[in-house]
Amino acid sequence: MGGPFVSDPMLSARRLQVRLGDRTVLRDIDLDFGPGWTAIVGPNGAGKSTLLRALAGLQPLEHGEVRLDRAPLADWPAPQRARRLAWLAQQGEAGGDLTVIDVVRLGRLPHLGLFGLARGRDEQAVRQAMQATGCTAWRHRRLAELSGGERQRVLLARALAVQSPVLLLDEPTTHLDPPHQVALVRQMARLARQENRTIVAVLHELSLALAADRLVVMAAGQIHAIGQPGDPLVQRTLVEVFGGAIRIEAVPVSAGATEAAAAAAEVQWVALPRL
Numbered sequence: 568m569g570g571p572f573v574s575d576p577m578l579s580a581r582r583l584q585v586r587l588g589d590r591t592v593l594r595d596i597d598l599d600f601g602p603g604w605t606a607i608v609g610p611n612g613a614g615k616s617t618l619l620r621a622l623a624g625l626q627p628l629e630h631g632e633v634r635l636d637r638a639p640l641a642d643w644p645a646p647q648r649a650r651r652l653a654w655l656a657q658q659g660e661a662g663g664d665l666t667v668i669d670v671v672r673l674g675r676l677p678h679l680g681l682f683g684l685a686r687g688r689d690e691q692a693v694r695q696a697m698q699a700t701g702c703t704a705w706r707h708r709r710l711a712e713l714s715g716g717e718r719q720r721v722l723l724a725r726a727l728a729v730q731s732p733v734l735l736l737d738e739p740t741t742h743l744d745p746p747h748q749v750a751l752v753r754q755m756a757r758l759a760r761q762e763n764r765t766i767v768a769v770l771h772e773l774s775l776a777l778a779a780d781r782l783v784v785m786a787a788g789q790i791h792a793i794g795q796p797g798d799p800l801v802q803r804t805l806v807e808v809f810g811g812a813i814r815i816e817a818v819p820v821s822a823g824a825t826e827a828a829a830a831a832a833e834v835q836w837v838a839l840p841r842l
């Protein structure tokens with residue numbers, strides 16, 4: 568997946584423009600997303616979350632259009648759209664009195680048949696999502712009682728339980744410890760490569776983002792570069808938008824614990840602070 572255009576996109580944005588208050592926070596965004604996982608990176612305030620919200624149909628646009636499976640997002644009936652596109656918000660809600668398993672089951676709501684009856688397939692999806700995020704053991708605890716990282720894993724499980732072809736994740740690694748960050752990256756790579764899912768994740772952890780199939784580098788409401796993590800132009804732009812505060816290095820894949828994040832690649836790219 569190279570530039571902004573992908574041959575058979577699941578999700579497309581054309582000439583997106585968003586104004587918030589008196590500021591244009593997204594300007595003329597053209598992007599296509601097909602099967603694979605894309606990381607959106609850039610400095611605070613670059614417009615990453617606004618872009619993800621726009622892609623999810625949650626952000627009013629000044630102009631432009633988002634298409635899901637070639638049809639305008641606004642034309643999709645809500646349940647069909649919710650089956651095709653799952654979303655993890657930046658700041659997960661506390662969840663009130665709901666237990667973990669009930670929260671994850673919410674991910675199956677768009678699939679429920681007549682009278683809201685859950686089928687075996689729904690329970691299997693819930694089980695798999697809880698296993699993938701390591702929250703099976705707390706399934707009967709209340710979401711409100713969990714730590715920040717535990718809650719994030721439950722909300723991730725809810726998004727995974729949808730089993731949607733398109734998955735939009737806003738800072739999914741927030742509060743996660745390193746093993747769970749790596750597990751999530753492996754999970755995204757697996758879903759993208761083995762199940763052909765289209766995954767778009769806003770990430771602040773640049774070394775995790777550099778394991779993606781494709782990076783979108785944003786700053787000041789615009790896209791500054793798009794390409795594979797090994798692309799020198801993408802790497803140069805990444806260093807530039809962060810004001811030279813980072814450097815990017817190649818690490819041989821056999822070098823250690825983060826090996827799996829790079830999957831089939833020969834090297835893994837890591838971003839290090841320039842101290």
Ligand SMILES: Nc1ncnc2c1ncn2[C@@H]1O[C@H](COP(=O)(O)OP(=O)(O)OP(=O)(O)O)[C@@H](O)[C@H]1O
Binds near residue numbers: 618
């Ligand atoms: N309601 C609002 N009114 C005016 N400006 C807003 C409003 N909400 C957000 N913004 C501005 O829009 C810009 C983009 O915000 P956004 O949350 O998309 O950035 P981001 O790249 O996700 O940032 P971060 O890395 O800090 O999460 C920021 O400059 C922010 O200050």
